[in-house]
Amino acid sequence: MSRTARIVSDVMTHTVVAVGREAPFKEIVRTLEQWKVSALPVLAGEGRVIGVVSEADLLPKEEFRNSDPDRLAQLRDLPGIAKAGAVSADELMTSPAITVHANATLAEAARIMTHKRVKRLPVVDDEGRLEGIVSRADLLKVFLRPDEEIEEEARREVVAHLFPAPGQTVEVRVSEGVVTLTGHVRDAVLIPAAARLIRAIEGVVDFDNQLTTAHLTGPPA
Secondary structure (H helix, E strand, O other), X not given: OOOOOOEHHHHOEOOOOOEEOOOEHHHHHHHHHHHOOOEEEEEEOOOEEEEEEEHHHHHHHHHOOOOOHHHHHHOOOOOOHHHHXXXXXXXXXXXXXXXXXXXXXXXXXXXXXXXXXXXXXXXXXXXXXXXXEEEHHHHXXXXXXXXXXXXXXXHHHHHHHHOOXXXXXXXXXXXXXXXXXXXXXXXXXXXXHHHHHHHOOOOOOEEEEEEEEOOOOOOOO
């Protein structure tokens, strides 16, 4: 089969705003507001990503603004207290940065986001240099793929390979990303295989199996 999975470089944003590790607090806030983003990669050296500073990293400054300094000193080991006193990206950022490579599949990027509970990932090369950024919204773009394209791929890459024998008639229908296969097939073992391959097609939302097996007559295969 010729189908290949889409990768991060297919959907990522190539133009990325970032800050250096010495960027002051107010510059970070201004940059977030200007570019309408909620997080910024922090760079060092030759554009290497060393961390990410987000709105969540900045909020402790406001949360503990009116707190008594002596009380803050007693609570210094609690999450967020140290960042309440931070004044630069180096002190505010979450490090090391959670990143992804441009050749990672969209499924791999989605797993990283889910497991690490982040909304976006800096895309880096083998040296850790920033190449772009990919967000949850970018990964969801795959579901904008037209039903007609999905149907054609399902017919060409799945049905034609799994059910080529004469007397097997399998029809493909796609509606809102849900793929339905109907018809009679000789080998029930191939039905789970078809389900796996259909679900792996980019843009498929779900699979509705309407395939049945029948004792078909005809010359032996």
